[in-house]
Amino acid sequence: MQSSFTFRSPTRIVFGEGSVDALGAELRALGATRVLLVTGSSHTIGSEGFRRARASAASAGVAVEVFSGVTSDPPVPIIEACSAAIAASGADAVVAYGGGSPIDCAKAACLHAADARLPGAAHPDAAWGDYVHGRIKAERTGPPLVAIPTTAGSGSETSSAAVTTDLVARRKIGMSDERFFPRLALVDPRLQASMPPALTAATGMDAMTHAIESLASRNANALSAAIALESARLVGANLARAFADGSDAEARSGTALGAAIAGIAFSQSGLGMVHGFAHPVGALAGAAHGLANAVMLPYVMEACIEATPGPYARLASAFGLVPTGDEDLDARAALAFVRELSKTLGIPRRLRDAGVDRELLPAILADALSYRNRAASPRAFTDAELHALLESAW
Numbered sequence: 157m158q159s160s161f162t163f164r165s166p167t168r169i170v171f172g173e174g175s176v177d178a179l180g181a182e183l184r185a186l187g188a189t190r191v192l193l194v195t196g197s198s199h200t201i202g203s204e205g206f207r208r209a210r211a212s213a214a215s216a217g218v219a220v221e222v223f224s225g226v227t228s229d230p231p232v233p234i235i236e237a238c239s240a241a242i243a244a245s246g247a248d249a250v251v252a253y254g255g256g257s258p259i260d261c262a263k264a265a266c267l268h269a270a271d272a273r274l275p276g277a278a279h280p281d282a283a284w285g286d287y288v289h290g291r292i293k294a295e296r297t298g299p300p301l302v303a304i305p306t307t308a309g310s311g312s313e314t315s316s317a318a319v320t321t322d323l324v325a326r327r328k329i330g331m332s333d334e335r336f337f338p339r340l341a342l343v344d345p346r347l348q349a350s351m352p353p354a355l356t357a358a359t360g361m362d363a364m365t366h367a368i369e370s371l372a373s374r375n376a377n378a379l380s381a382a383i384a385l386e387s388a389r390l391v392g393a394n395l396a397r398a399f400a401d402g403s404d405a406e407a408r409s410g411t412a413l414g415a416a417i418a419g420i421a422f423s424q425s426g427l428g429m430v431h432g433f434a435h436p437v438g439a440l441a442g443a444a445h446g447l448a449n450a451v452m453l454p455y456v457m458e459a460c461i462e463a464t465p466g467p468y469a470r471l472a473s474a475f476g477l478v479p480t481g482d483e484d485l486d487a488r489a490a491l492a493f494v495r496e497l498s499k500t501l502g503i504p505r506r507l508r509d510a511g512v513d514r515e516l517l518p519a520i521l522a523d524a525l526s527y528r529n530r531a532a533s534p535r536a537f538t539d540a541e542l543h544a545l546l547e548s549a550w
């Protein structure tokens with residue numbers, strides 16, 4: 157835990173059922189007259205929520221163009237296509253509608269458009285891959301971004317993070333930049349009610365992982381930890397209910413808020429080795445991000461608790477368990493709660509059960525060893541310990 161810190165969370169959050177209908181008025185308040193609406197599949201475009209977002213913008217006199225077809229963990233070519241669409245549309249704001257992938261894509265595309273494509277670009281025609289690999293540092297700030305999440309998972313709607321997939325290197329690369337904070341998040345739990353149970357489970361466990369990794373990070377501070385604990389409480393109390401009954405409005409509201417505030421927390425602290433493993437598991441084995449986190453979480457938690465149970469012990473009361481005051485016992489009770497929750501949600505227990513081939517383990521390990529947040533892990537794992545941890549999870 158950091159005793160001196162800076163806390164920054166500039167995203168305006170409008171939370172609650174029906175908040176999607178505020179899009180038009182909020183865009184006008186931003187001074188926007190023309191927006192690019194970035195989203196994923198045609199299924200999303202046909203949804204009631206998307207129609208309402210579009211209608212709200214139109215009724216406020218804001219012109220809307222749509223960029224669709226953003227795929228999971230957006231690869232470089234899609235981000236560049238989105239950036240080109242921002243430049244071609246003349247949009248003065250961008251709206252991302254969907255799960256973490258369209259929001260991450262829009263964040264990256266806004267920055268790329270401003271720095272490489274719009275008039276006055278600092279690096280005209282530079283490739284997004286150059287930014288991802290640190291060969292170029294963006295100097296411009298993109299148009300303001302409005303995020304409307306339809307999953308309770310990534311926390312991208314409030315975070316300074318965006319993930320890009322490098323298809324050539326088969327790597328997912330997470331980037332943090334203060335310019336990635338959306339200007340506004342419209343978090344409407346009703347938009348998340350149509351998620352099928354498996355998606356509710358995987359995305360919800362991504363949010364739970366964000367809360368736990370942020371809480372336990374060496375770079376946590378008192379404020380980020382308080383938010384992370386509340387996020388864990390909200391997700392812990394509501395995820396199984398939302399999974400069992402997607403129309404449970406109270407449960408959807410709880411998971412929506414839990415996921416959104418986890419984004420605030422981990423933007424301060426960073427994440428940990430669950431994500432360090434989940435990124436290569438996703439990039440190399442094709443496992444969905446939330447599922448990869450959900451499988452890895454108990455293994456990494458257990459290994460960290462052996463070294464430093466303190467932060468995990470704080471989870472016991474957040475999960476509604478009666479704390480004993482013994483850090484080790486309380487941390488292990490929290491771990492048992494997470495294991496039980498995963499079981500209820502039908503999460504596979506091992507990587508092999510999630511479709512990860514054994515021959516991928518060396519490449520997964522190699523990527524995880526260089527994870528950018530490794531130094532902030534609550535346990536200072538040696539390479540050999542991470543190897544053993546991966547083997548046990550497989």
Ligand SMILES: [Fe+2]
Nearest residue numbers: 310362366445
């Ligand atoms: Fe995540």
